[in-house]
Amino acid sequence: MARQxxxxxxxxxxxxxxxxxxxxxxxxxxxxxxxxxQLGYSPNAAARNLAMGHSHILGVIVSDIRNPFFPEITAxxxxxxxxxxxxxxxxxxxxxxxxxxxxxxxxxxxxxxxxAILTSQIESSVMDNLAERGICAVYLDLGRVxxxxxxxxxxxxSGIIAALEHVxxxxxxxxxxxxxxxxxxxxxxxKRAFLAGAEKFKSLQTQAVDSNFSxxxxxxxxxxxxxxxxxxxxxxxxDLMAIGAMxxxxxxxxxxxxxxxxxxxxxxxxxxxxxxxxxTVAVPRSDIxxxxxxxxxxxISDPAKAGAEHHVHTxxxxxxxxxxxxxx
Amino acid sequence: MARQxxxxxxxxxxxxxxxxxxxxxxxxxxxxxxxxxQLGYSPNAAARNLAMGHSHILGVIVSDIRNPFFPEITAxxxxxxxxxxxxxxxxxxxxxxxxxxxxxxxxxxxxxxxxAILTSQIESSVMDNLAERGICAVYLDLGRVxxxxxxxxxxxxSGIIAALEHVxxxxxxxxxxxxxxxxxxxxxxxKRAFLAGAEKFKSLQTQAVDSNFSxxxxxxxxxxxxxxxxxxxxxxxxDLMAIGAMxxxxxxxxxxxxxxxxxxxxxxxxxxxxxxxxxTVAVPRSDIxxxxxxxxxxxISDPAKAGAEHHVHTxxxxxxxxxxxxxx
DNA sequence: TTTGTCAGTTTAACCGTTTAAATTATTGGA
DNA sequence: TCCAATAATTTAAACGGTTAAACTGACAAA
Numbered sequence: 001m002a003r004q005x006x007x008x009x010x011x012x013x014x015x016x017x018x019x020x021x022x023x024x025x026x027x028x029x030x031x032x033x034x035x036x037x038q039l040g041y042s043p044n045a046a047a048r049n050l051a052m053g054h055s056h057i058l059g060v061i062v063s064d065i066r067n068p069f070f071p072e073i074t075a076x077x078x079x080x081x082x083x084x085x086x087x088x089x090x091x092x093x094x095x096x097x098x099x100x101x102x103x104x105x106x107x108x109x110x111x112x113x114x115x116a117i118l119t120s121q122i123e124s125s126v127m128d129n130l131a132e133r134g135i136c137a138v139y140l141d142l143g144r145v146x147x148x149x150x151x152x153x154x155x156x157x158s159g160i161i162a163a164l165e166h167v168x169x170x171x172x173x174x175x176x177x178x179x180x181x182x183x184x185x186x187x188x189x190x191k192r193a194f195l196a197g198a199e200k201f202k203s204l205q206t207q208a209v210d211s212n213f214s215x216x217x218x219x220x221x222x223x224x225x226x227x228x229x230x231x232x233x234x235x236x237x238x239d240l241m242a243i244g245a246m247x248x249x250x251x252x253x254x255x256x257x258x259x260x261x262x263x264x265x266x267x268x269x270x271x272x273x274x275x276x277x278x279x280t281v282a283v284p285r286s287d288i289x290x291x292x293x294x295x296x297x298x299x300i301s302d303p304a305k306a307g308a309e310h311h312v313h314t315x316x317x318x319x320x321x322x323x324x325x326x327x328x
Numbered sequence: 329m330a331r332q333x334x335x336x337x338x339x340x341x342x343x344x345x346x347x348x349x350x351x352x353x354x355x356x357x358x359x360x361x362x363x364x365x366q367l368g369y370s371p372n373a374a375a376r377n378l379a380m381g382h383s384h385i386l387g388v389i390v391s392d393i394r395n396p397f398f399p400e401i402t403a404x405x406x407x408x409x410x411x412x413x414x415x416x417x418x419x420x421x422x423x424x425x426x427x428x429x430x431x432x433x434x435x436x437x438x439x440x441x442x443x444a445i446l447t448s449q450i451e452s453s454v455m456d457n458l459a460e461r462g463i464c465a466v467y468l469d470l471g472r473v474x475x476x477x478x479x480x481x482x483x484x485x486s487g488i489i490a491a492l493e494h495v496x497x498x499x500x501x502x503x504x505x506x507x508x509x510x511x512x513x514x515x516x517x518x519k520r521a522f523l524a525g526a527e528k529f530k531s532l533q534t535q536a537v538d539s540n541f542s543x544x545x546x547x548x549x550x551x552x553x554x555x556x557x558x559x560x561x562x563x564x565x566x567d568l569m570a571i572g573a574m575x576x577x578x579x580x581x582x583x584x585x586x587x588x589x590x591x592x593x594x595x596x597x598x599x600x601x602x603x604x605x606x607x608t609v610a611v612p613r614s615d616i617x618x619x620x621x622x623x624x625x626x627x628i629s630d631p632a633k634a635g636a637e638h639h640v641h642t643x644x645x646x647x648x649x650x651x652x653x654x655x656x
Numbered sequence: 657t658t659t660g661t662c663a664g665t666t667t668a669a670c671c672g673t674t675t676a677a678a679t680t681a682t683t684g685g686a
Numbered sequence: 687t688c689c690a691a692t693a694a695t696t697t698a699a700a701c702g703g704t705t706a707a708a709c710t711g712a713c714a715a716a
Contacts, residue, residue, distance in 0.1 A: 007665075007666090008665070008666050008667075009666090009702080009703070009704090010665075010666060010667080010668095010704080010705075011664090011665060011666075012703090013703065013704060013705080014665090014704095014705095017704085020704095020705090023663080023664070023665085024663095024664065024665075025663085025664060025665090028664080028665085040457075042433055042436055042437040043437060043702080043703065044378070044437070044439060044701085044702050044703065045374075045383075045437045045438045045439065045703095046373075046374045046375075046377035046378040046383060046438075046439055046701085046702080046703085047374075047378050047671090047701070047702035047703035047704090048702080048703050048704075049374035049377075049671090049703090050372070050374040050375050050378050050670090050671045050672065050673085050701090050702080050703070050704095051670075051671055051702080051703050051704040051705085052671085052703085052704065053671070055373075055374060057417075057438075065399050065402070065403050066399050066400055066403055066597070068396060068597075068598075071393050071394050071396075071399055072394055074393070075393050075394055075420055078419070078420065079420070082430075082434070087417060087434060087438070088417075089385075089415060089416075089417045090418060091406070092403055092406065092407070102410075105370060106410070106415060108370055109370045109371060109372070109373045110373045110374075110385075110415070111372060111373065111374055215601055243601050246603060247601070247603065250603050250604075269394070269396075270396075270598045270601070273543055273571050273575070273598070273602075274601075274602070274603065275574060275575065275578050275602065275603045276578075335695075335696090336695065336696045336697075337672080337673075337674090337696090338673095338674080338675075338695075338696060338697080338698095339694090339695060339696075340673095341673065341674060341675080342674095342675095342695090345674085348674095348675090351693085351694070351695085352693095352694065352695075353693085353694060353695090356694080356695080371672080371673070372671085372672050372673065373673095374671085374672080374673085375671070375672035375673035375674090375701090376672080376673050376674075377673085377701090378671090378672080378673070378674095378700095378701045378702065378703085379672080379673045379674040379675085379700075379701055380673085380674065380701085381701070
């Protein structure tokens with residue numbers, strides 16, 4: 001080991017750990033730092049991990065990294081973690097409970113001090129497993145807050161309401177809604193918000209169909225809506241379905257936004273790249289990534305304190321896929 | 329520790345490592361396995377890592393995880409790694425040499441046995457650093473193959489030629505090309521392939537402009553092409569620029585594919601979701617992910633053997649953004 | 657001069673595996 | 687029955703850090 005600095009291993013350790021640095025003399029610190037630089041030394045993470053009982057790696061589990069919703073979140077999480085001298089390892093549950101369990105087990109073996117679980121569903125046995133072992137966790141929209149358990153609550157409702165108000169203000173009265181997979185809480189909340197919002201305006205005629213958050217599903221759902229008493233505006237519970245809806249309209253030669261206005265949800269990067277650019281509700285994904293990390297860090301550094309509930313807000317981004325009735 | 333099985337730690341270790349399992353009696357194995365199950369035991373990765381001198385985590389560095397080109401690769405890499413009892417940690421260089429170095433250092437501290445570097449550029453000092461420490465590496469399109477260094481070569485040329493032949497067969501003679509950032513090898517190769525291919529056909533009039541692989545860049549480049557002697561077909565060196573080009577055409581009311589055919593490159597997921605769906609050259613990203621892992625695994629398990637060069641092929645996917653001259 | 661105090665540094669135990677080597681148990685042959 | 691050979695298991699030394707506790711001077715006060 002780099003004890004070319006003519007000091008003991010302990011001294012090196014003290015120098016390299018900010019918290020202990022004060023204990024040793026400036027001169028000695030210089031010597032150590034010089035040796036570190038000269039040897040290109042970096043401490044063995046495994047040894048440190050073993051000694052400290054936990055690693056500096058945080059786990060992040062998402063349902064589908066291929067879904068453009070997630071990379072932004074994980075990228076910010078990781079960048080923030082790196083700034084704090086930690087690593088992030090991102091795993092994919094692929095919407096599969098079995099894989100979720102496996103991923104958690106992998107993370108446990110890695111001795112992670114905390115985990116961010118950013119999926120729309122999770123078995124409570126997994127949460128319990130984590131809780132029992134004292135691993136801090138932050139969930140997305142799962143509600144529960146406890147010792148070492150935080151939650152990030154996305155305000156879907158105000159986004160949906162904003163979308164509804166927007167198309168209503170443009171003069172649309174017949175409004176369709178394409179919902180996400182109905183067994184997912186987050187899908188239910190968006191749908192309920194839509195229905196509740198629509199109730200307020202007697203003049204509105206609404207029709208809601210459930211789908212599955214995919215482009216394909218949005219296509220089918222939109223086809224269904226268009227073949228009935230045709231709405232002049234459609235709000236989709238995510239951008240992928242909105243894109244599917246745009247395709248369905250395109251294939252039937254229904255002009256957007258001339259004959260049909262479409263609003264998405266999420267504001268994935270490609271929303272603005274659609275033709276026409278998609279009006280959508282932005283979910284602040286980088287905030288989610290940042291908050292997920294920060295709340296984990298807080299809980300890890302002070303495990304006594306209870307977890308917290310964090311709220312993130314959504315807002316409407318108006319682009320060109322919506323227009324006034326009869327307009328274009 | 330789980331020595332509730334009334335055996336020594338060594339025995340547990342032997343049972344849990346397939347290679348040594350034969351050494352111990354079936355009865356004893358059962359006892360150990362039962363204890364493992366009962367305690368929900370999983371071996372401490374850090375301790376194992378420390379004892380063995382290297383971890384079971386592989387590093388993957390990409391230039392930009394937000395670019396939809398990469399998540400597919402990393403997801404497959406990770407899935408394959410998991411099937412082989414290894415983890416993958418994905419880092420983002422953000423096209424920044426400094427961050428690349430940092431990422432490599434982080435991975436070194438983690439004692440990774442191998443690294444996949446999937447960026448279009450890398451300083452040779454980084455390659456040397458890795459090589460010196462005996463860390464296996466696989467690069468994307470960086471050419472060098474050596475002890476513990478493999479390379480995945482993407483056959484950009486045949487894809488570009490296929491795209492060119494395709495538009496030529498449709499009757500286009502005035503063909504524009506939007507190139508990627510000219511300092512990147514992979515951009516140069518695509519451009520050169522285009523120019524070389526165009527030479528073969530005397531009748532073709534081509535114009536190539538350089539850009540930067542971004543949607544914005546594609547927009548600007550296409551605007552430039554459209555404002556001169558207007559081409560009837562444009563081939564872009566990646567899909568993002570092709571999408572930018574589609575926007576430029578849309579904003580100028582140039583109809584696609586009626587007045588302008590556009591071909592992209594990569595076949596990112598959103599290519600088929602564009603309106604109209606984008607004709608593009610598919611780069612087999614899941615193959616890249618799989619091969620990157622497999623070649624790393626091979627090199628790691630037998631470090632004596634030299635690295636290998638792997639080729640992956642591209643192929644044209646014809647959709648609706650290209651059509652015969654004067655058609656639609 | 658002795659003693660106490662304190663800053664600076666070192667010692668040594670520990671973290672939980674792997675693995676070579678040592679030990680103990682079992683088996684089969686004389 | 688005893689012994690050798692072999693099978694099964696245990697022992698103990700790494701691995702490279704962290705950290706409580708011990709140590710070492712230097713200096714100030716008695």
